Amino acid sequence: MPRPAADPGAIAEAAARLFVERGYAGTTVRDIAAEAHVDPAVVIRRFGSKEALFLEAMRPGGLAEAWRATLDGPLAAFGERCVEALLDQRGDTRGVFLALLRASDAEGIGSHLRRAHEEQFVAPLRERLEREGDAAGADLRARLAAAAAGGMLYALWAVGDEALAADRAALVRRYGAVLQAAIA
Numbered sequence: 001m002p003r004p005a006a007d008p009g010a011i012a013e014a015a016a017r018l019f020v021e022r023g024y025a026g027t028t029v030r031d032i033a034a035e036a037h038v039d040p041a042v043v044i045r046r047f048g049s050k051e052a053l054f055l056e057a058m059r060p061g062g063l064a065e066a067w068r069a070t071l072d073g074p075l076a077a078f079g080e081r082c083v084e085a086l087l088d089q090r091g092d093t094r095g096v097f098l099a100l101l102r103a104s105d106a107e108g109i110g111s112h113l114r115r116a117h118e119e120q121f122v123a124p125l126r127e128r129l130e131r132e133g134d135a136a137g138a139d140l141r142a143r144l145a146a147a148a149a150g151g152m153l154y155a156l157w158a159v160g161d162e163a164l165a166a167d168r169a170a171l172v173r174r175y176g177a178v179l180q181a182a183i184a
Helices: 008-022 029-036 040-047 050-057 061-070 075-087 093-102 109-131 138-158 168-183
Strands: none
Touching (some): 008 029, 008 050, 008 093, 029 050, 040 050, 050 109, 061 093, 061 109, 061 138, 075 168, 093 138, 109 138, 138 168
16 A cells, blocks of 8 residues: 655654654664655655755754844843743753754754854844944854853753753853853
C-alpha cells in the first residue's frame, strides 16, 4: 500500500521531534520519513536536503520572541526582564536550542546560526540602543548582551549547571546585572 503524501508541516514536525531527541547527526532522512509516514523521496522533494529540513524545523522562535519582547520596555530594566523572559521559556525551546548548538559544526548550519544570531538577537537590540540615542558602541554592546544571554542558556541547558539554577531570584538579579552592564 503506498504511503500518503504528507504535507510539509507534518514532515517538519516529525523532523523536529527526531532532531531534538537524536540530534542532527543521529537523525537520517529515512528516520524522518518513517516518523512522518512518507517515502524518503517525499522528504527530499519537499525540502531539498536534510540540512534545509533541519533549518526549517529548528527555528529559535521562542527565544527570539522572548528577546524581542524584552526590548519593548525601558532599557533601564532590560537585564532582569530579559533573564526572566528567557528562563520562562517552555515547550520545546530548550530542545531546539540544544539541537542547534549540537549541529553548529555541520556543513551550512553554522553559517545559518550566525545569520540568525545577527538578525534575531544582535540587530534588534542594536537598533533599540540606537533609537534611544545611545549609538556609540551600540553594536558591541548588543553583541555582548546577546553573547551573555546565550552563555546563560548554555550553562543551564547544555551543561546543566544546577547550582546556577538553584536560586532563580538571585540568578535573575545577578545575571540581569550582567546583561544590564553589557548594554551600559
